[in-house]
Amino acid sequence: MPTERKSSQELQALLDAAVDGIVVIDHAGSIQSFNRAAQGLFGYLSEEVVGRNVSVLMTDEDCATHDAHLARYLESRVPHIIGKGREVTARRKDGTVFPASLSVGLVTGENPPRFVGFIHDITAQRQTDTEAHRLQDRLMHVSRLATVGEMASGIAHELNQPLAAIATYAHACDRLLGIPDPEIDEVRVALKQIAEQAVRAGDIIRKLRSLAKTEESQRTAVDVNAVIEELTDLIQSDAKAHGVQYWRELAPNLPKVVLDRSQIQQVVLNLVRNALEALALGQLNTAQILITTRCNRDGDVEIAVRDTGPGVDSVLVHKIFDPFCSTKPTGTGLGLPISRTIVRTHGGALEYQPNIPAGACFIVKLPAIRTDQP
Amino acid sequence: MKERAPVVFIVDDDDAVRGSLRLLLKSVGLAATALPTAQEFLDKYDPQQPGCLILDVRMPGMSGMELQQQLNVRGATIPVIFITGHGDIPMAVEAMQQGAFDFLQKPFRDQDLIDRIQRALAKDVTTRTELNERSRLRERLDSLTPREREVLALVTSGKPNKIMAADLGVSQRTVEIHRARVMEKMHASSLAQLVRMVMDLNETATPEG
Numbered sequence: 126m127p128t129e130r131k132s133s134q135e136l137q138a139l140l141d142a143a144v145d146g147i148v149v150i151d152h153a154g155s156i157q158s159f160n161r162a163a164q165g166l167f168g169y170l171s172e173e174v175v176g177r178n179v180s181v182l183m184t185d186e187d188c189a190t191h192d193a194h195l196a197r198y199l200e201s202r203v204p205h206i207i208g209k210g211r212e213v214t215a216r217r218k219d220g221t222v223f224p225a226s227l228s229v230g231l232v233t234g235e236n237p238p239r240f241v242g243f244i245h246d247i248t249a250q251r252q253t254d255t256e257a258h259r260l261q262d263r264l265m266h267v268s269r270l271a272t273v274g275e276m277a278s279g280i281a282h283e284l285n286q287p288l289a290a291i292a293t294y295a296h297a298c299d300r301l302l303g304i305p306d307p308e309i310d311e312v313r314v315a316l317k318q319i320a321e322q323a324v325r326a327g328d329i330i331r332k333l334r335s336l337a338k339t340e341e342s343q344r345t346a347v348d349v350n351a352v353i354e355e356l357t358d359l360i361q362s363d364a365k366a367h368g369v370q371y372w373r374e375l376a377p378n379l380p381k382v383v384l385d386r387s388q389i390q391q392v393v394l395n396l397v398r399n400a401l402e403a404l405a406l407g408q409l410n411t412a413q414i415l416i417t418t419r420c421n422r423d424g425d426v427e428i429a430v431r432d433t434g435p436g437v438d439s440v441l442v443h444k445i446f447d448p449f450c451s452t453k454p455t456g457t458g459l460g461l462p463i464s465r466t467i468v469r470t471h472g473g474a475l476e477y478q479p480n481i482p483a484g485a486c487f488i489v490k491l492p493a494i495r496t497d498q499p
Numbered sequence: 500m501k502e503r504a505p506v507v508f509i510v511d512d513d514d515a516v517r518g519s520l521r522l523l524l525k526s527v528g529l530a531a532t533a534l535p536t537a538q539e540f541l542d543k544y545d546p547q548q549p550g551c552l553i554l555d556v557r558m559p560g561m562s563g564m565e566l567q568q569q570l571n572v573r574g575a576t577i578p579v580i581f582i583t584g585h586g587d588i589p590m591a592v593e594a595m596q597q598g599a600f601d602f603l604q605k606p607f608r609d610q611d612l613i614d615r616i617q618r619a620l621a622k623d624v625t626t627r628t629e630l631n632e633r634s635r636l637r638e639r640l641d642s643l644t645p646r647e648r649e650v651l652a653l654v655t656s657g658k659p660n661k662i663m664a665a666d667l668g669v670s671q672r673t674v675e676i677h678r679a680r681v682m683e684k685m686h687a688s689s690l691a692q693l694v695r696m697v698m699d700l701n702e703t704a705t706p707e708g
Contacts, residue, residue: 287515289516292608293606294518297523
């Protein structure tokens with residue numbers, strides 16, 4: 126009939142004007158309509174695919190699940206994916222694939238029912254995401270290097286100690302052996318010390334390198350206390366160089382946390398650096414940094430970095446996590462925002478509160494692995 | 500009075516650095532006392548003990564610089580050799596300005612340290628001799644009568660006896676007697692020597708030079 130024909134042409138024009146690919150299938154998965162955008166996306170002409178099973182547009186993996194979805198819906202009439210968008214991998218005529226967002230609608234009032242699928246190519250979006258991730262990783266690495274760089278003078282000093290001891294012990298041995306009837310036991314003790322100090326110097330360098338190296342983000346279930354302990358030498362030397370006392374109170378038997386060790390260490394070092402710089406502004410008599418760990422009431426693990434400095438000005442409290450809001454003349458203003466991003470990607474939170482009786486307290490909250498769940 | 504043997508004090512918080520320095524000093528026959536904190540040194544400090552101090556600039560608690568300030572406040576004369584880590588040069592310069600004897604950057608050659616220690620110990624001996632000399636002079640000065648002091652001041656400012664007699668309202672003969680007594684009490688054999696003594700004493704009168 127002419128009216129029916131007219132409305133069918135109108136519908137096709139409508140479908141062809143759509144930006145997204147639109148594919149209509151029957152209850153068995155057979156393609157009934159394939160709009161112009163879909164032809165562009167998949168590289169098939171409409172007549173090449175109409176009548177064929179929709180599985181030609183999918184990877185083999187998605188095929189199986191798609192058939193299962195269809196069968197389940199037809200049996201139960203309970204929608205699982207209808208009305209919801211999901212990400213799938215679509216297959217073109219030439220066999221290449223692209224990431225797509227698929228949303229499925231039900232053509233109502235028909236039995237057996239038909240389905241309409243809207244396909245949106247998300248390749249560009251994926252690339253942007255990947256690029257953003259890569260940049261974020263790079264930024265984290267750069268900021269970690271900056272933190273390490275800031276600590277360099279403390280580390281250089283720390284490295285000088287074993288080197289000075291080695292040189293002096295060696296000179297002493299040389300002189301002791303020049304004396305007639307030397308005390309060999311003393312020489313032996315000194316030689317042992319030389320070996321120990323060389324190992325100590327090696328340890329310092331290894332720690333520095335492990336902190337500075339670029340590595341793929343690796344998350345493993347670890348003991349947070351061990352992560353803090355590994356930083357002890359670095360923090361201790363930096364604190365000492367600033368005339369600051371460093372304490373730690375680590376709660377025993379903490380539940381493990383899945384985290385990227387070097388990223389969380391970067392966060393802690395950054396907080397310690399901030400504390401050292403804050404302490405340099407105040408009275409040095411009681412300059413202290415305290416790191417504590419505990420399992421809080423929610424079962425999450427908390428790392429708190431406290432200092433006895435002036436604390437954060439109440440005017441700035443709401444801005445300290447904003448990028449480029451640095452109070453330090455040489456600060457990039459990225460330390461805290463990057464730290465917060467890192468902690469958030471771990472599903473945790475980084476918060477500030479004033480320390481009692483004075484100073485600042487930054488708390489890193491990390492979700493612990495639940496032992497009551499399989 | 501018999502001089503006590505000099506002791507080299509070492510204050511460094513690093514066990515290995517302290518231990519190695521003590522052994523090095525022992526190997527060259529120098530008596531050494533090694534302490535881990537500046538406070539322990541201050542607690543044990545005996546101004547009568549000759550020696551010198553090898554001091555680490557950076558230490559937790561009281562730093563080397565703070566110890567030096569404390570010693571300055573107490574008027575201590577012990578020569579201080581600072582040992583500094585890499586990049587502590589500005590601190591070393593400040594230490595020198597505060598009156599440090601010398602400084603060395605870690606790690607150092609043993610001979611460099613030993614040479615500096617020898618020089619520091621020699622400096623300590625000189626300082627102590629000078630101080631003893633001055634305290635003896637001070638004693639002699641204290642034995643003068645008020646009139647003799649007046650005469651001393653006038654003589655050393657170059658006044659002839661005749662003028663002094665007029666200034667003091669006494670006879671020239673009396674001035675000559677006072678003057679002879681001053682020379683005798685101060686153990687001065689010439690006017691030049693007496694002038695020198697007065698200059699030395701004036702230096703001690705303003706110890707913060």
